[in-house]
Amino acid sequence: MQADAADLGLTIYISSGFRSYDYQAGLYQRYVERDGKEAADRYSARPGYSEHQSGLAFDLNTITDDFKDTDEGRWVAENCYKYGFIIRYPADKEDVTGYMYEPWHIRYLGTEIAEDVYSSGLCLEEYLGITSEYAE
Ligand SMILES: [Zn+2]
Incomplete structure (x- = not known):
């Protein structure tokens, strides 16, 4: 995907990939201290x-x-499914995913399912018929 984007003169790089449990715990804790738990839950797992813990x-x-x-953002949104990724937290789906729109966060599903999710217009929760709410 990076190579194909580069052929078009676009530069795509990974800002954050795999995270360990401890790293995510520290990150989330800092966000809670800064913005409070309710706000942090809208943008940090x-x-x-965190899906980042899955790799x-x-x-x-x-x-x-x-x-x-x-x-780059437009190209990723329109093409990432061809490489097996989806925009995991789409615009206008916060009430379902629990997350604000994150145009930069992609999730690997494999090309077949990613294309299916992309063409359905559904977010992953709707596609799978699941909820991602915390049990509390
Ligand atoms: Zn992310």
């Missing part, structure tokens, strides 16, 4: 719940909303 999720380039308006 509690330790043990199947990647944050690309700048981890900001501006990424969606870059050539």
Whole structure:
């Protein structure tokens, strides 16, 4: 995917990939201390719940909303399914995923399922018929 993007003059790099439990715990704790638990839960997973701990999720380039308006962000949104990835937390799905829109966060599902999810217009929770709410 990086190579194909590079052929088009686009630069895609991984800002955050695999995270250990301890790393996620520290990250989440810092966000809770800074913004409070309710706010942190909208953009950061509690330790043990982050897709980054699975090794199947990647944050690309700048981890900001501006990424969606870059050539790279647009290309990723339109093409990542061809490489087995989906935009895991789409716009307008926060009530289902529990997460704010994250144009930079992609999740590997394999090409077959990723294409199916992409063309369905559903987020992963809707596609699988599951909830990602914490039990509390
Ligand atoms: Zn992420």
